Amino acid sequence: MNPYSSRLSGFYKHSLAERIAILADLTDLDSDSINALSGAAGLTTAQADHMIENVIGVHSLPLGIAANFQINGRDVLIPMALEEPSVVASASFMAKLARNSGGFVCSSTEPEMIGQLQILDVPDPAAAIAALHANTNALLQSVDHLHPSIKKRGGGARALEVREITDSPIGPFLVAHLIYDTRDAMGANAVNTAVEYLAPEIERLTGGRVHLRILSNLTDRRMSKARAVWPTSALAFGEFTGEDVRDGIIEAWAFAAADPYRAATHNKGIMNGIDPVVIATGNDWRAAEAGAHAYAARDGRYTSMSTWSKDAAGNLVGELELPMALGIVGGATKVHPVAQAALKLMQVQTANELAEIVVAVGLAQNLAALRALATEGIQRGHMTLHARQVAVAAGATGAQIEKIAAQLAAEKNVRVARAQELLASFN
Numbered sequence: 001m002n003p004y005s006s007r008l009s010g011f012y013k014h015s016l017a018e019r020i021a022i023l024a025d026l027t028d029l030d031s032d033s034i035n036a037l038s039g040a041a042g043l044t045t046a047q048a049d050h051m052i053e054n055v056i057g058v059h060s061l062p063l064g065i066a067a068n069f070q071i072n073g074r075d076v077l078i079p080m081a082l083e084e085p086s087v088v089a090s091a092s093f094m095a096k097l098a099r100n101s102g103g104f105v106c107s108s109t110e111p112e113m114i115g116q117l118q119i120l121d122v123p124d125p126a127a128a129i130a131a132l133h134a135n136t137n138a139l140l141q142s143v144d145h146l147h148p149s150i151k152k153r154g155g156g157a158r159a160l161e162v163r164e165i166t167d168s169p170i171g172p173f174l175v176a177h178l179i180y181d182t183r184d185a186m187g188a189n190a191v192n193t194a195v196e197y198l199a200p201e202i203e204r205l206t207g208g209r210v211h212l213r214i215l216s217n218l219t220d221r222r223m224s225k226a227r228a229v230w231p232t233s234a235l236a237f238g239e240f241t242g243e244d245v246r247d248g249i250i251e252a253w254a255f256a257a258a259d260p261y262r263a264a265t266h267n268k269g270i271m272n273g274i275d276p277v278v279i280a281t282g283n284d285w286r287a288a289e290a291g292a293h294a295y296a297a298r299d300g301r302y303t304s305m306s307t308w309s310k311d312a313a314g315n316l317v318g319e320l321e322l323p324m325a326l327g328i329v330g331g332a333t334k335v336h337p338v339a340q341a342a343l344k345l346m347q348v349q350t351a352n353e354l355a356e357i358v359v360a361v362g363l364a365q366n367l368a369a370l371r372a373l374a375t376e377g378i379q380r381g382h383m384t385l386h387a388r389q390v391a392v393a394a395g396a397t398g399a400q401i402e403k404i405a406a407q408l409a410a411e412k413n414v415r416v417a418r419a420q421e422l423l424a425s426f427n
């Protein structure tokens with residue numbers, strides 16, 4: 001695995017074939033991985049047929065490369081699978097602006113998942129809690145070796161925590177949380193197997209009835225954090241000074257911090273960066289979404305996932321910390337050729353490293369949206385990018401693309417028919 005530079009200047013101006021050649025040249029990816037990323041050899045229907053039921057085919061999404069990211073001092077090219085224009089470009093641009101101040105500094109907790117057991121009909125809750133505490137070691141030991149591959153990587157059962165829910169529609173009951181370190185696996189299967197295994201013994205110890213046995217997607221013991229600093233000078237553009245942009249971004253963030261209507265949209269912008277990497281790596285994006293939004297409401301009021309402030313020197317500082325339960329082994333990550341190639345491209349060694357990359361892209365994407373919203377609005381940038389796609393759809397190639405796109409955007413008439421007229425007038 002050779003390090004590479006993620007600084008791809010003008011990547012978008014190349015043809016698709018050229019971009020793939022650049023990627024192959026830059027990285028030491030084998031031809032199978034390159035073919036998987038380029039779409040020449042993605043997920044087959046035969047592979048898909050083993051993944052879900054009633055398979056009739058496979059569904060595709062555009063796969064783009066976010067450039068310029070530097071994460072904990074390492075350059076990384078980030079594959080993103082999504083249908084929405086402007087996300088890949090703007091995340092790459094924000095990553096470029098962060099490079100001069102050291103890129104993204106990321107960290108993670110241990111990859112500990114939570115498995116829940118709902119214990120109903122407990123005759124004596126205090127005695128049941130005491131019995132579970134007294135037998136915690138034996139309970140943990142009984143499930144610690146259930147997953148040899150996780151154990152081999154240093155994971156295993158870590159703790160058992162018990163809570164009493166005093167107020168629910170069916171009255172009070174107990175909840176036990178099994179804390180299980182699943183290392184590089186997302187761990188849903190491992191945790192679900194472990195809680196199901198524990199249920200009979202927990203019933204015996206508590207005298208109650210174990211009802212649900214399932215992991216929690218609020219994985220707040222498995223957190224990843226990204227922080228980056230953007231020098232004020234890097235934020236200036238057009239008629240906007242760096243200070244104006246910085247202050248406008250902080251004001252925009254304050255809106256999301258205070259108002260759930262805005263927070264939902266603000267956080268959607270963050271997930272615009274997160275989901276595409278989660279999807280490209282074959283991970284469960286519904287789990288990532290559920291955990292992130294639940295965490296954003298952890299204080300009883302839904303709020304911004306990120307924070308924006310200025311440091312003593314006046315630089316813009318962005319921080320994003322989220323539950324991020326991702327895997328790099330097992331599940332679709334293992335079967336899907338694009339997921340395998342995506343992980344190789346990013347050269348990630350651990351699930352935590354992947355989670356940190358994902359959170360960094362979320363932060364970059366959040367900044368991209370806030371910067372646009374706090375200045376010219378998002379439509380202008382979208383229009384320029386959309387105009388490029390329309391120009392290509394009309395048959396423009398090479399230098400014609402930018403020329404026609406600029407004209408369409410200037411006329412605020414981004415339609416294929418108009419692009420075709422312009423193209424004909426150039427020829």
Ligand code: MEV
Nearest residue numbers: 265266268269369370378
């Ligand atoms: C659009 O997909 C995402 C934004 O609405 C995010 C935001 O408003 O912060 C632009």
